[in-house]
Amino acid sequence: MKIKYYFLSALAACVLVSCGDKMDYKEFKIDDAEYMKKKFERAGGLVTSMYSRLDSDFGNYSNAMLSSATDESVFSTAGNAVESFYNGAWGPTNANSSIWTSCYQGINYCNLFLNEFNNLTFDEYKMDLDYKAEIHQYNNFQFEARFLRAYFYFLLVRQYGDVPFFTSSLDAATTNTLPRTSAEDIFKFIDDECVAIKDTIIKDYTDLGKMALTVSENGRANNLAVLALRARAALYHASPLFNPDNNQELWKKAAQANLDVINACKSRGMALSTDYAGLFLEGSYKDSKALKELIFGNRLYSLNINFETNNFPVGMSGAGAGGKGGNCPSYNLYEAYEAGDVRLAATIAKNGDAWPNVNTQELQTYRGGANGLPTANATPTGFYLKKYVNGGTQISGSSVSTRNDRTWVIFRLAEFYLNYAEAYLNLTDKSGFTMTAANAINTVRNRAGLGNLSDGEATLDACKKERFVEFAFEGQRFFDVRRWKEGSKYFQNIYGLEITKNADGSFTETKKLVGAGLLPNARDWQEKMNLFPIPQSEIMKNPNLTQNPGW
Incomplete structure (x- = not known):
């Protein structure tokens, strides 16, 4: 588990967005430690690096969401990386996740701040008019760091169970000797940290005087x-x-x-x-x-519209042309909605619906329709994704959109x-x-x-x-x-809807199982899949690191 002490730029293609210049911190390296200790916003740059390791999933698996490894959806393009979760290719040498690396990077940022850059006073700025407001905000950074560290450990324990645990800034040689700490102890740490800081961390970011957010x-x-x-x-x-x-x-x-x-x-x-x-x-x-x-x-901003391009329906005309189908909701999910449930229309686009903000033409997800099979990348389930997709994005034409701001909840x-x-x-x-x-x-x-x-x-x-x-x-x-x-109950039998248009204009809908000629790749489930395999690359570096059962 080799962790390098450097801070990521806040100007990457997809990063945390803060509110205005009051949170606009720069990138600094560990060899700038004394430099960082001299000014409030320099220490704030390290806090930004912590937040930059937060999770999101707008297509982490070659444009597929993790949902397409569940009964929520099927990715429209066969051979995608997300299929590793259910086709037998998943394993220690194909761990299929960046969580291990990103969370331990985040934990190191948090430990570094708490051990090296906490409880500073910035004495040379005490006469500044903004000093009181700035030091008030700076003093909250330690609680943000403790929250984020606990959150990163939650992501790790949720995914791997027992994991290496440390709260000090360690070099690579030391981290690569740490054994796994029990999930029980990790959960206790998370709970203890949350109890310790819940009454001291800031309640409202409008309570920052001149530094208040709008x-x-x-x-x-x-x-x-x-x-x-x-x-x-x-x-x-x-x-x-x-x-x-x-x-x-x-x-x-x-x-x-x-x-x-x-x-x-x-x-x-x-x-x-x-x-x-x-x-x-x-x-x-x-x-x-x-x-x-x-x-x-x-809070993310994208310097591209990839999520929309990858999830818009195929075969659309006008500004919506060129969609790639993407994460197509399953029939399992569709039939779980009750009549009158407003969440259905907010989540799933079905045959006969109009794609929002693009045109009034009804979606044709039936076989032979403009948005259906056998067109390449057309929905294999009969449905397209609407949730999180900005239907007003211009993905083609003369005024193509250049960015979308969004929040991964x-x-x-x-x-x-x-x-x-x-x-x-x-x-x-x-x-x-x-x-x-x-x-x-x-x-x-x-x-x-x-x-x-x-x-x-x-x-x-x-x-x-x-x-x-x-x-x-x-x-x-x-x-x-x-x-x-309950993976064997929910994740093995995934269904889609094969829709055919009859001569009289009506439709015949047939529920089809994954692997029954409609959808790619029958899905495998084994109990070992409840936890991820520890990446083999980490085990090879650390002789005290053991593998999860079955892997």
């Missing part, structure tokens, strides 16, 4: 993000993958931690957005309705209602909790335009189904099914 800053960690991390980590810790003995205390802790997020958000006047689709559109980070729900996200309020419901339903003793699972699930359902479930209908299966449709294409499903240890 809009709600969900791209930087505040105390709601800390509570959210603690709650999500507690749910994972309580889940079957990490809690094989069904320790009820872990479920109780998870229920309370998620309820704490709900109550804290309510106290700030937050609620579920009335515009579900708007949560995932360009500019959501500054939309007043979206800000009611968004807690924390990876990491935490939003709806998650914690469903997290709470899941934890509550797993409790054998529910005393002390007045909010029922039905109350929590119905809060999410009502926003989607659906009626209430009764207490008897609000089962664990109902909760899991709600997560499926609520969080589609947000990176949750891949790990939800793994922590439930």
Whole structure:
């Protein structure tokens, strides 16, 4: 695990976006340490480097999203890297993830700041008019660093289980001798850190005097993000993958931690957005309705429109011409939506729909249609992706768009209602909790335009189904099914819809299984896939690093 101490430029093709010049820090190297200690914004450059390691998934696998390794979608082009997750090619020498490297880089940035650049006073600037505001913001950096370090460890434990753990700045030789620390201890560290900083990290980035930000800053960690991390980590810790003995205390802790997020958000006047689709559109980070729900996200700007080009339907005319199909929602996902669910139209484009903002021509996803097979890269499922896709992007013609600003949602309020419901339903003793699972699930359902479930209908299966449709294409499903240890139930049989147009203009729709002549590559599932293999390159460097079972 060789970690180089250098800081990434904030002008890469896809980076964290901060609000205005007040957060515009430069790139510095470790040999500039004394230089960095002399001025506030120089230390801030290291904080930007921490944030630059946050996760997102706008096509991490040769334009495929991780969703296309689940029952959410199928990537339209065969032979894509994402297929390694289910075609037998996945393994230690093809670990298929950059999380190990990026998270340990982020952890090193955090450790470096906390060990070398914390508790500075910048004495030579004490007479500056902005000194008080600047030192106030600087003093919050340590809590941001501790939050981000805990978050990076969460990503690692979620994916690998036991992982090497350290909180000091170490050289490569030392890190390459570290054994794996138990997942139990990693979860404890995350919880302890969140408890320690939840009341000291800044609550509101408008409370910075002259350094205040003009809009709600969900791209930087505040105390709601800390509570959210603690709650999500507690749910994972309580889940079957990490809690094989069904320790009820872990479920109780998870229920309370998620309820704490709900109550804290309510106290700030937050609620579920009335515009579900708007949560995932360009500019959501500054939309007043979206800000009611968004807690924390990876604010990105793209100097290209690749995500739109790769996910627009093929065969479109005008400014939408040239789409590559991309991550095509499965029939499994489509049929999970109930009649009247507004999330369907915000997530999936189906045969007969008009592609938003481009033209009024109906999509023809039937065989032989303008947007269907056998056209190259056409949807193999009968559906195209809408969620996160900016339908107004000009991907061809004389006025091609050059960029899209977007936020990869990491935490939003709806998650914690469903997290709470899941934890509550797993409790054998529910005393002390007045909010029922039905109350929590119905809060999410009502926003989607659906009626209430009764207490008897609000089962664990109902909760899991709600997560499926609520969080589609947000990176949750891949790990939800793994922590439930239900991959063989959900990930082996993936369906699409073969649509043919009849002579009278009607359509015949046939549900087809992956590998049955419609879709590429039948999907394999093995229990070892609940955790990722440790990259073989890391094991070869570290004699004390062991491999995950089965790999």
